[in-house]
Amino acid sequence: MDWLMPWLQMFFGTDVDWKQVLLVGMSPIFVLAFLVEWRVMLRRGRNSQFRWKEIWANIALGSSYQIAETAMWLLITGAVFAFVYQFRLFELPVNGWTILPIFVGVEFCYYWFHRCSHRIRWFWTAHVVHHSGETMNFTTAMRQSVLNAFIGSYVFYLPLVLLGVPPAVVMFLYAVNLSYQYFVHTEVVGRLPRWCEFWLNTPSNHRVHHGRNPEYIDRNYGGVLIIFDRLFGTYEREEAPVDYGIPQQIVSYNFLVLNVHEFVDMFRDVLAPGPLTQRLKHLWKPPAWRRPGHENVRTWTTESRS
Structure with missing residues (x-):
């Protein structure tokens, strides 16, 4: 593996963005999972959620998001994480005893990032892209905005770095979190056993999050776990059929419009x-x-x- 670090540093610089490394490495698995999902739903006679214009828009949005995130890490984000890490309060070891608490810490930060992305319009200008899809399949997870890299969402993870968690560990575990989330964007899986639904962000729990049904809006923010939603009163069980999308639905498959429509509207306001x-x-x-x-x-x- 001696060849790996020089090769990664050629693309990502001396501070490798392990988040992007893992997500790019997972891409073939993501594609394969989508093809399996499509075939299964086709056999069930339930292929209405596979609108190919939307799927291609999802893929384009996901690809551009990856490029923007990598560029932003090289230009700004990596330097910010390194700067904050200089002032860390503790020297936290990363081992078999600490990795799980650190992962829960990343999940906690993700919960508040996600909740703020729905409740603060500045962050919503990027996150709205993910919610403007009107169908649910694995490619919906790829529906991300290039603005994610520029609105400063990374600040939600800086407290972990300040506590003493190495930036590479934070980014890698964040990527593990995002990789898991890819597999909850589906209708191929119904409700799982009760203990799963209680502790984890499952496909059923996450379908609620994507609903514009009044009772589903701004619910179920968890990434891998759903326990913080239960603790902070934002949990909702899937009952009524989910109506996907946003109340003021943008009528476009245009890549640029999908990325900037809410940002432009915010500044015009x-x-x-x-x-x-x-x-x-x-x-x-x-x-x-x-x-x-x-x-x-x-x-x-x-x-x-609405």
């Missing part, structure tokens, strides 16, 4: 006439928030599905 203190609230208030006397901007065509 900020720039619209009104008191500055009210206009700036569009940056941190929930996505559906409206300031008095202003109708939120919709630059591109949307359809109300």
Whole structure:
């Protein structure tokens, strides 16, 4: 394996982004899993969730996300993690005794990143891309925005680095978390045994998260575990059939529109006439928030599905 590090450093620099390494390495498994899912659902006569325009949009969004994340790590994110790690409070060992608590720590950070991505519009401008798909299959997990790399979502993981977890470990375990999540974006699996549904983010639990049904909106934020949703009151069990998408559904398969529509609308809302203190609230208030006397901007065509 002596050849591996020089090869990785050629692409990722001296501070290898293990998150991207693992996700790229998992890509053939992701593709194979999708093909199996498609065949199984085809045999069941349930292939309505395989809309090929949306699937190709998902693949394009996922590929560009990987490129943007890698570029951002090389330019900024890697340096930020390295800088914060210089001021770590402890020297935390990484071994068989500590890896599980560290993983739970990453999951905890992911929960709050995910929750803030729904409740703070600045972060929602990137995360909305993931939720604007109106079907559910494995490629939905690939539906990510290039803006993820630029809005600063990595700050949610810096507390672990400050505590003394090496950045490479944080990023690798984050990638393990994301890899697991790929396999919960499906309708091929129904409800799992009760203990699984209680502890884990399962396909059933995650389908709820993607629903625009009123009772499902902003629920089930967990990545691998669902216990933080239960602890913080954001858990919802799958009961009614899930209606996938967002209440103000963007009507487009255009790669650029899907990436920037909410970001553009947010800044147009900020720039619209009104008191500055009210206009700036569009940056941190929930996505559906409206300031008095202003109708939120919709630059591109949307359809109300609420």
